[in-house]
Amino acid sequence: MNPSVALAQEAHTTRSGAVDLEALVEIERKVRWLAAWTIHHANHVRPSRDGIKVGGHQASCASLTTIMTALYMQVLRSQDRVAVKPHASPVLHAIEYLFGNQSREKLERFRAFGGAQSYPSRTKDGDFVDFSTGSVGLGAAVTNFAALTQDYLRLKGMLSADQTPGRMVALVGDAELDEGNIYEALLDTWKHDIRNLWWIIDYNRQSLDGMVNEQLFRLIGRFFRAVGWNVITLKYGRKLYDAFTQPGGRGLKNWINDCPNEVYSALTFQGGAAWRAQIQADLPDDAALHNLLASYDDAALHDLMTNLGGHCMEAVLDTFARVPNDLPTVFICYTVKGHGLPLQGHKDNHAGLMNPRQMAAFQEAMAVPAGREWDPYAGLSIDRQRFQAAIDAAPFNRPADLRKRAPRIKIPQELPLAVTSKSSTQESFGRILNDIAKQGGDLADRIVTTSPDVTVSTNLGGWVNQRGLFHRREQGDEFRARKVPSAQKWIRSPQGQHIELGIAENNLFLNLAALGLSHNLFGERLLPIGTLYDPFIARGLDALNYACYQDARFMVVATPSGITLAPEGGAHQSISTPMIGMGQPGLISFEPSYADELAEIMRWSFEFMQDETAGGSVYLRLSTRTLDQPERRLNAAMKSAIVKGGYWRHAPAQGAPMALAYSGALAPEAAAAYQSLAERMPGIGLLAVTSTDRLYNDWQDLERLRLTGADQDAMAHVEDLLEPLAAGARLVTVIDGHPASLAWLGAVRGHAVAPLGVNAFGQCGDTIDLYRHYQIDAEAIAAAAARFAK
Ligand SMILES: Cc1ncc(C[n+]2csc(CCOP(=O)(O)OP(=O)(O)O)c2C)c(N)n1
């Protein structure tokens, strides 16, 4: 960094004129106090009812207060969107409290039921949180995909090109850079040449357990440069720069530059006398330096030596003002974990809390009188009007712009579905999308697809041929230009509606998270659809969970699934995904067997994805197995049953002793077993389960309501379905997945169940051998039923 830090006043102006640096410094003190107090209050003032530790991260907060105050009070504009590192949540709450968007009640209930959340949460903290965070690495990387989403909207004219684009800003802990998903995101979004992205790294050189490896960060800086980012390092504050210009200053600068992280941190904890002793011992002959040190008393020396750039308001503002262009920019900001607190620098401070004695001393140092801890104006060294004026002048402080809304896209009563006699659900999915593309209109224009290098093999080829690949710049198809025959037209342009990703599944889910928040982040609704192989859901599972936690809205289509991809072998066979589908909040899963079921489920899903209050995302577990399609036209009741999770292919007689239930690709096996059994056991039923997730969860929602004494008359869909069976009837369930995913059906009305499915690693073979081996073929189903009948 340039030694002569330009005065921030010159670099910045606000709506009301020049920056009031003193007021910003005062706000930072208040934010640091409020964040520390909020955590202290939750742990030491609010009585504990169950003895369980409350916790919080005072040191992680103090590390970021200057940077966040500068951002929120000065640098951010209303169109900018921010992901705050999870452990700085109290800092965000404090800032929003000063803005008037967060209440004292919620702060008093920090980490308590209904109070401010431990980590920023879009759904639970309210409109001032742009991105939830918690699982480190994901909050940073999602901003890359938000930048990509913004580009997608701007280049299509959905967002006006006249409007200044928002900057997607991530406040990142330095240890987050250990997460592999960071590099996956940097590489993939480099390919897309994204813009308007800032990552601000809180380089306190500490993680949870200890110190961050300093050599590692040299590599990290190079990595960002390699992917074309601006890399701006903010190392020293104004006081240190001034000291470097004094006689002896050069020696001081060399010493601090050479100081290992661990030594620096330990001295930061120990204080002024320790700094002096260490520097003098290291450089015994530098008389000018010794004189320089002598001009500071211990307290002033400590203040000087911890004056890193990330704690100097002037330096921080200056740094943010020096971004040369709209390319992605990383700021490596040197900070002290626990800055200004008695915990500072200690390697064990991550979850450390000030004890009541330390807190009392801190309170006194902050000049906050007892009883006025929550008062924003208590203990100010400037007058309150000036303090408030600086808060009011913040360009970001415009509640009206907090969270966007977007109107719903109209979905037709029926999706196009060309009738074929044989098809797989995967193929039908491709055809339905292809036909939507052909029909055109709002639905087609608002769908955006994305896939981690499995576009063609998940059947998106037809859609992409029609709608093209998205890219910032027009790029032709070299193979087409040279007249090389190919089924795929890979034309890239800003109009394209398919975002091609590399193989990393984390990026798929982060991209879906960002695209699926477009209506809230940018006020423009998209209907994102992502495709991948079903087993690799597990590869990106934390990112999928993260996308759902944020209430992003998307459709994930996973195919092939189960052991039905047979010859491709055990490595690609998914087993537990039906249970992931059932267990993942915010995501409704379906596993249909036939094209007409799929078309209705997709139509319903497009509505569900847009339902702001009761909606969510959708996971379709599909198959590559070609099945004979039933000759039928679905009536309204059937359609409704399909999306509610199941319908009788053969309704049982009243009092029937037995029913078979199946999902997805095993429809023919279940039907064959049914035929063989029906002769011996007339009246048995055959149940198609299109969504075990919906059947189970709708039933359980009702059961929970019943626990409160409400809604005694209502019946869940699955209760209605199973109603005709005799009290002592038996069920045989079968799914190409973990059998527990259907075994619960017996609990609804107390029926015994024989659950068939797969609960061991698969292996190569054709479906005939494999279904026999894993006992999910027609014979096994019939045998399970016959055993019951004895
Ligand atoms: C994926 C994931 N793994 C582990 C954790 C537990 N954890 C929380 S914070 C943290 C260390 C964070 O260090 P850093 O990012 O440097 O933050 P700071 O020093 O600013 O507190 C860890 C390991 C987590 N939140 N998410």
Ligand SMILES: [Mg+2]
């Ligand atoms: Mg750290």
